[in-house]
Amino acid sequence: MSEEKDRVDGTADETKAETKSSDHHTEDTYEKVCFMCRRPESKAGKMITLPGNINICPDCMQKSFDAMNQNPGQINEMMNNMNNMPNIGMLDLSGLSNQIPNRQRVKKKEEKKKTKEFSIKDIPPPHRIKAMLDEYVIGQDRAKKVMSVAVYNHYKRVFAPQDGNIEIEKSNMLMIGPTGSGKTYLVQTLARLLDVPLAITDATSLTEAGYIGDDIESVVSKLLAAADNDVERAEHGIIFIDEIDKIAKKKNTNQRDVSGEAVQQGMLKLLEGSDIEVPVGANSKNAMVPLETVNTRNILFICGGAFPDLTDIIKERLNKTASIGFQADLKDKYDGDKNLLSQVTLEDLRTFGMVPEFLGRLPIVFTLESLNEDMLVEILKEPKNAILKQYKRLLELDEVKLEFDDDALRSIARKALEKDTGARALRSIIEDFMLDIMYEIPKDSSIGEVIITKDYIEKTGGPTILLRGQEVPKLEQK
Numbered sequence: 259m260s261e262e263k264d265r266v267d268g269t270a271d272e273t274k275a276e277t278k279s280s281d282h283h284t285e286d287t288y289e290k291v292c293f294m295c296r297r298p299e300s301k302a303g304k305m306i307t308l309p310g311n312i313n314i315c316p317d318c319m320q321k322s323f324d325a326m327n328q329n330p331g332q333i334n335e336m337m338n339n340m341n342n343m344p345n346i347g348m349l350d351l352s353g354l355s356n357q358i359p360n361r362q363r364v365k366k367k368e369e370k371k372k373t374k375e376f377s378i379k380d381i382p383p384p385h386r387i388k389a390m391l392d393e394y395v396i397g398q399d400r401a402k403k404v405m406s407v408a409v410y411n412h413y414k415r416v417f418a419p420q421d422g423n424i425e426i427e428k429s430n431m432l433m434i435g436p437t438g439s440g441k442t443y444l445v446q447t448l449a450r451l452l453d454v455p456l457a458i459t460d461a462t463s464l465t466e467a468g469y470i471g472d473d474i475e476s477v478v479s480k481l482l483a484a485a486d487n488d489v490e491r492a493e494h495g496i497i498f499i500d501e502i503d504k505i506a507k508k509k510n511t512n513q514r515d516v517s518g519e520a521v522q523q524g525m526l527k528l529l530e531g532s533d534i535e536v537p538v539g540a541n542s543k544n545a546m547v548p549l550e551t552v553n554t555r556n557i558l559f560i561c562g563g564a565f566p567d568l569t570d571i572i573k574e575r576l577n578k579t580a581s582i583g584f585q586a587d588l589k590d591k592y593d594g595d596k597n598l599l600s601q602v603t604l605e606d607l608r609t610f611g612m613v614p615e616f617l618g619r620l621p622i623v624f625t626l627e628s629l630n631e632d633m634l635v636e637i638l639k640e641p642k643n644a645i646l647k648q649y650k651r652l653l654e655l656d657e658v659k660l661e662f663d664d665d666a667l668r669s670i671a672r673k674a675l676e677k678d679t680g681a682r683a684l685r686s687i688i689e690d691f692m693l694d695i696m697y698e699i700p701k702d703s704s705i706g707e708v709i710i711t712k713d714y715i716e717k718t719g720g721p722t723i724l725l726r727g728q729e730v731p732k733l734e735q736k
Contacts, residue, residue, distance in 0.1 A: 288487075294318040296548045298538075381413045382452075390451045394643065395444055396636045397627060401433065404624045405448060409558065416494060416556045430529055430559040430619060432502070434568070434599055435626025438680010441562040445498040455495035457481035461561075462504045466520040474524045478552050479536040487538055489550055496558045503563035506611030522616040529619040531555030561620060569598050571606050599625045629680055634671035637681050638662075645688055658699055658708060665712035673715070691715060 289298040290305040292315040299305050302315035314322075382390070387406035395402060408429040415426040435441050442458065449456035457480040463472045477497050485492035507519040528534065531554050537547040602625060604617055617623075629637070639646050639662075646662060653660045674683040691714060699705055706726035713719025 291548055292318055298548050298550065301548075301550070381410060381417065384410045387448070387451070391444070391447060394447045394641050395440055396640055397629070397633045398440060398444070401435075401444065401624055401626050404622060405431065405433075405444065408622050409448065409452070412558050413494075427621070428529075428531065428555075428558070428619075429622055431561070431622045431624070432617070432620040433560065433562045433624055433626060434565050434602060435562070436599070436628050436680060437564050438682045439626040439629060440681060441626060442498065442500060443681075445496065445560055445562070449496050455481060455485035455492055456498065457484050457495065458498045458500065460501045460504075461499050461521065461563075462501050464505065464521045466524060474521060474528060475534050475536050478528070478534050478554060478557075479538075481557065482536055482538065482550065482552060487550075489552055493553055493556050496560060499559065499561045501563055502561040503565045503568075503610070507613065509611065518611070519613060522613045526615055526619060528554055529559050529616075531557075559620075565599070565607075565610060568602060568606060568610050571609050572598055572601055575603075575606060576601070597625075597627050600627075629675075631668065631671045631675060634674050634681065634684065635667045638667055638670065638684060645684060649688065649692060652696070653699065653708070656699055658705055660708050660710070662710045663712060666710045666715050669712050669715040695721065 289300055290307075290313045291298055292302050292305065293312050294314060295302065295318050297315060299313075299315075302317065305313040305315055306319055307313055384403070384406040387409060388402050391402045391406070408431055411426075412429040415428070418426075433441050433444075445458070446456065457477060459472075459477045459480055464474055464476075465472065477499065478492075481495050481497055482489065482492045485495060505518050505521045507522070533551050533553050535549045535551055538550050602623070604623070607617055607623075608614055638644060650660045670684065670687055673687050674681070677683040677687075691710070695708060699708070704725050705723060706728065707724040709722035709724070711719060711721060714721045
């Protein structure tokens with residue numbers, strides 16, 4: 259019994275030591291936060307540490323002294339009441355000071371990393387950025403080229419030494435493309451390849467300050483959270499605002515436009531570059547959440563939207579050029595043009611409902627092409643993380659080989675085109691016909707290979723299943 263007790267006591271001591279070391283590491287990583295006003299040390303100044311690991315900033319300490327000097331009678335009465343209260347000695351204030359979660363604490367700035375991180379030599383040139391995007395994104399060559407040049411110029415502007423005579427403006431982007439064409443995927447891939455923090459938000463949730471919904475500053479708060487509360491790293495990140503067409507100026511309405519033109523006006527300073535006070539670890543400002551100042555001057559903003567009714571505005575403009583006479587254009591001339599968005603102009607966007615000042619802060623406007631059958635087939639099998647490669651890997655873990663006929667891939671692509679939701683339709687189609695295969699294969703260990711055929715995709719037959727050691731029939735070999 260004594261040996262077991264010693265072992266338990268030793269384990270408890272080790273646990274306490276690990277807890278103390280982790281707490282010490284946390285204190286070294288994050289800034290101290292004032293117990294009363296919740297401001298970090300970088301905002302409030304050097305903290306005063308009281309017994310019980312309670313940190314108080316000089317302002318709150320001075321206010322406390324002033325309150326004591328102004329009302330000494332109340333302080334004496336309060337102290338007497340506290341002495342008469344039972345078990346007052348059991349009150350532990352140190353537990354309250356440690357209740358701030360790490361996601362609401364600001365990381366300390368590391369001076370040593372500055373010289374290594376911020377270097378123009380670390381920025382890949384445009385052709386390398388595009389080559390990296392080509393490994394993950396099929397097609398959209400013009401969009402990838404525009405993004406590569408814009409990102410390269412943006413980070414050159416950020417890292418280059420300041421020149422008092424010439425000031426380079428920001429390269430914020432507006433991408434327009436049909437649903438499922440890869441707008442969000444392009445930005446996600448770009449941020450991952452460059453290893454910069456990325457925040458993705460929908461403009462549909464943004465409202466004017468004071469109304470129900472997310473304030474405009476919440477997008478910067480999400481970026482700060484993505485950077486693990488490292489302000490300096492967040493100030494060199496990317497913010498992608500999707501569904502930007504949903505905040506277009508509302509037409510023929512008598513109600514206050516709190517989620518349309520008002521949001522566009524509120525985002526002007528954000529896009530241009532200004533100091534924004536954002537809550538750390540929360541979406542709304544309140545007294546119990548510390549605030550941190552983030553400068554948006556070096557944050558790259560990318561806005562994207564489908565702009566569904568924009569094609570009608572473009573058709574109307576194009577048809578105005580020649581509407582009478584023998585050489586007049588037919589009204590339905592542009593109805594079959596899948597890439598009509600590529601002819602968009604700023605005037606079309608203003609007609610759609612975007613404020614001119616807002617468009618002026620998004621100087622780079624480009625469009626994405628609609629996906630055709632050939633592009634969908636390539637999306638299925640070519641990228642590094644292609645959907646078919648993922649399923650092949652899943653079956654490899656069961657020691658089963660998975661193959662797809664070319665006719666089957668064409669059939670999948672045609673079904674996706676019918677859904678008219680772009681590349682995101684591919685996943686749902688494959689999930690549908692792979693369900694039974696993924697369910698049945700683990701039952702039979704003799705199965706060695708499964709070949710997905712066109713008949714199985716179109717539900718007129720089944721897949722070709724081969725046992726271990728069995729070869730593909732010659733008629734089916736490609």
